[in-house]
Amino acid sequence: MAETITFRDGVLEALFEEMRADPSVILMGEDVGAAGGVFQQTKGLFEAFGARRVIDTPISESGAFGMAIGAAMAGMRPVFEVMFGDFMTLCMDQLVNQAAKVRYMSNGAATVPLVLRTTMGVGAGLGPQHSQGFHAWAAHVPGLKIVVPADAADAKVLMKAAIRDDDPVLFFEDRQLYAARAMARDADETLPLGRGRILRPGRDVTLVAIGRMVGVARAAAEALAREGIEAEIVDPRCLVPLDEALLLESVRRTHRALVMDAAPLRYGVTAEIAAMIGEKAFDWLDAPVARLGAVDTPAPISRSLEPLVCPTPEKVAAAVRAMM
Amino acid sequence: MGASPKRAAGGAGSKKAPPAAQDAAEDCLGLYRTMVLIRHFEESMRRLAAAGETPGLVHLCSGQEATNVGVILALREGDYIASHHRGHGHCIAKGAPIDLLAAEILGKAPGICGGRSGSMHVVDLPRGNLGTNGIVGGGIPLAAGAALAARARGTGEIAVCFFGDGALNQGLLHECMNMAAIWSLPVVFVCENNGYGEFTAMEDVTAGESVQARGEVFGIPSVTVDGMNVRAVRAATLAAAQRARIGEGPSFIVCNTWRYGGHHAGDKQDYKDDEETKRWEAADPLITFAKTLVDEKRASRDELAAIEAEVVARVKAAVAFARAAPQPAIETLEAHVHG
Ligand SMILES: Cc1ncc(C[n+]2csc(CCOP(=O)(O)OP(=O)(O)O)c2C)c(N)n1
Numbered sequence: 010m011a012e013t014i015t016f017r018d019g020v021l022e023a024l025f026e027e028m029r030a031d032p033s034v035i036l037m038g039e040d041v042g043a044a045g046g047v048f049q050q051t052k053g054l055f056e057a058f059g060a061r062r063v064i065d066t067p068i069s070e071s072g073a074f075g076m077a078i079g080a081a082m083a084g085m086r087p088v089f090e091v092m093f094g095d096f097m098t099l100c101m102d103q104l105v106n107q108a109a110k111v112r113y114m115s116n117g118a119a120t121v122p123l124v125l126r127t128t129m130g131v132g133a134g135l136g137p138q139h140s141q142g143f144h145a146w147a148a149h150v151p152g153l154k155i156v157v158p159a160d161a162a163d164a165k166v167l168m169k170a171a172i173r174d175d176d177p178v179l180f181f182e183d184r185q186l187y188a189a190r191a192m193a194r195d196a197d198e199t200l201p202l203g204r205g206r207i208l209r210p211g212r213d214v215t216l217v218a219i220g221r222m223v224g225v226a227r228a229a230a231e232a233l234a235r236e237g238i239e240a241e242i243v244d245p246r247c248l249v250p251l252d253e254a255l256l257l258e259s260v261r262r263t264h265r266a267l268v269m270d271a272a273p274l275r276y277g278v279t280a281e282i283a284a285m286i287g288e289k290a291f292d293w294l295d296a297p298v299a300r301l302g303a304v305d306t307p308a309p310i311s312r313s314l315e316p317l318v319c320p321t322p323e324k325v326a327a328a329v330r331a332m333m
Numbered sequence: 334m335g336a337s338p339k340r341a342a343g344g345a346g347s348k349k350a351p352p353a354a355q356d357a358a359e360d361c362l363g364l365y366r367t368m369v370l371i372r373h374f375e376e377s378m379r380r381l382a383a384a385g386e387t388p389g390l391v392h393l394c395s396g397q398e399a400t401n402v403g404v405i406l407a408l409r410e411g412d413y414i415a416s417h418h419r420g421h422g423h424c425i426a427k428g429a430p431i432d433l434l435a436a437e438i439l440g441k442a443p444g445i446c447g448g449r450s451g452s453m454h455v456v457d458l459p460r461g462n463l464g465t466n467g468i469v470g471g472g473i474p475l476a477a478g479a480a481l482a483a484r485a486r487g488t489g490e491i492a493v494c495f496f497g498d499g500a501l502n503q504g505l506l507h508e509c510m511n512m513a514a515i516w517s518l519p520v521v522f523v524c525e526n527n528g529y530g531e532f533t534a535m536e537d538v539t540a541g542e543s544v545q546a547r548g549e550v551f552g553i554p555s556v557t558v559d560g561m562n563v564r565a566v567r568a569a570t571l572a573a574a575q576r577a578r579i580g581e582g583p584s585f586i587v588c589n590t591w592r593y594g595g596h597h598a599g600d601k602q603d604y605k606d607d608e609e610t611k612r613w614e615a616a617d618p619l620i621t622f623a624k625t626l627v628d629e630k631r632a633s634r635d636e637l638a639a640i641e642a643e644v645v646a647r648v649k650a651a652v653a654f655a656r657a658a659p660q661p662a663i664e665t666l667e668a669h670v671h672g
Pocket residue numbers: 418419467468469496497498499500527528529530531592596
């Protein structure tokens with residue numbers, strides 16, 4: 010039987026392999042060094058590569074991320090870690106006004122080959138300032154690439170692809186997936202960013218899901234199958250570039266689409282993808298494109314309130330039934 | 334309004350700074366020529382801006398030539414700089430061809446960035462220029478990061494970040510000074526303190542009696558120099574660069590200087606005091622250095638005039654080139670967003 014790895018180890022293996030292969034890959038972040046990361050997500054890298062390549066930064070997200078950009082412009086491939094996605098706000102100017110614009114401003118003569126990896130995810134009682142995912146915000150900024158991996162095997166190949174990419178790539182890791190296991194794939198496998206996948210074929214409806222929503226969609230699809238509704242699950246993997254062709258091809262077969270995300274619904278990822286499907290596959294649709302997202306609130310810590318925030322398999326199944 | 338205590342350590346309007354000695358490697362006519370080139374380039378840009386030919390805002394550095402040239406001509410090829418919104422002089426001193434720079438400022442196709450970036454966003458990485466920057470303080474971490482990369486590679490380059498007195502109050506500066514100090518990065522922080530941020534006097538918004546103390550609290554060797562004196566700036570930079578190259582980490586140089594044209598081309602500068610302006614203009618970096626060169630018999634007045642005439646002709650040709658240059662092709666609008 011092939012070996013399984015956790016999501017956390019998938020990313021870690023990618024870092025090991027890329028740092029071994031390319032001396033210009035460095036890691037920067039808070040407690041990523043000897044401590045091995047607050048989620049044990051960088052364990053062993055410091056021992057393997059030393060303090061010059063695995064750099065513990067002060068709690069200075071703006072300055073340290075800006076330095077990662079400068080280092081990238083000067084020939085390095087930094088992986089910069091923001092412990093909780095919520096703290097990305099501190100990096101925002103450097104991200105939006107420097108990293109994202111350098112290639113355009115230099116007319117292609119300068120690039121910023123770096124990865125900003127960060128964690129997100131409602132559900133651990135971490136509350137309003139430690140749960141948010143900013144992938145939709147980031148996807149709105151021209152010049153950034155956005156990856157939201159859904160399982161361990163994908164996390165590994167997508168992190169490798171992100172490190173090798175010459176543009177700034179944001180890599181959003183859902184902490185709820187960290188311990189989940191998946192079959193490891195061939196160590197040499199690489200994947201260009203922007204290629205989605207069909208996880209479950211189905212004829213009746215396309216469920217578009219990223220990150221943790223893939224698991225939610227799977228559970229919903231199983232319930233729906235028992236009722237005779239066959240849902241197809243499409244995981245675009247990357248929001249930018251977006252595998253529009255795969256999404257449209259699926260919708261043209263199923264004639265229905267439900268787009269879902271674990272971040273707030275309003276102006277979010279689901280709106281963009283639903284609009285794209287509506288514009289480009291209108292004639293194939295048998296129902297309006299439906300959307301599900303988190304409620305438009307900060308994440309509460311209460312054990313009774315927090316589970317209400319994100320879409321559940323039951324809500325997904327109900328939304329599909331309403332479309333049929 | 335007189336010279337504020339924060340700006341009293343050097344420059345005009347303060348106790349006369351001792352003349353800086355010439356160093357052995359100094360190419361004094363090169364320093365002079367580059368300063369004159371920047372002045373004439375900027376005065377041409379002022380005319381183009383007044384005529385409405387420059388898209389957007391243009392911030393000119395006339396008056397600050399000694400800080401631009403004194404620092405950058407003390408660097409080696411391969412060293413990095415990060416500039417700011419008042420950055421034409423930095424670009425020129427770092428080797429940008431003036432015809433292509435002029436074309437960029439006019440938003441024309443042959444510009445350094447294809448005419449898409451303009452005065453405030455000139456990224457010229459092949460020459461080690463991480464860019465002028467539209468965000469006050471935005472270039473500071475870029476230079477510190479380039480220094481981090483140079484140190485990681487072990488190839489010996491250093492990086493300089495220029496910023497105005499306005500950026501003294503950006504948290505980014507303090508974050509980066511701290512990291513540069515704890516990691517002993519080969520970076521030189523250069524504050525071009527021209528006394529104003531937009532229309533606000535620096536001392537009205539900047540606490541503490543000493544600017545250089547902001548480096549000292551991090552244990553960074555910090556000096557204040559007469560930013561109108563190219564040799565003083567150069568000497569401080571050579572010392573800082575030497576420290577950086579041998580692994581002794583960052584330095585901070587405060588250059589007291591003056592921007593003749595105000596904040597942006599066309600600024601009427603009602604907020605400035607006439608007496609103060611007169612004092613600084615008397616310390617003009619070009620005039621004072623020309624006098625030094627003549628006094629030291631390194632050049633005659635005629636030779637300096639010949640240099641200026643040659644520079645004027647070059648700038649004229651560059652402006653003519655830029656004005657005649659085509660607009661970027663419409664198909665380039667969406668090029669180079671991603672690779
Ligand atoms: C983050 C940010 N805030 C405000 C501005 C608007 N702005 C442009 S230049 C400037 C003043 C900067 O002053 P200083 O750093 O002293 O440089 P100087 O213009 O005097 O050379 C301001 C406030 C900006 N570009 N970026």
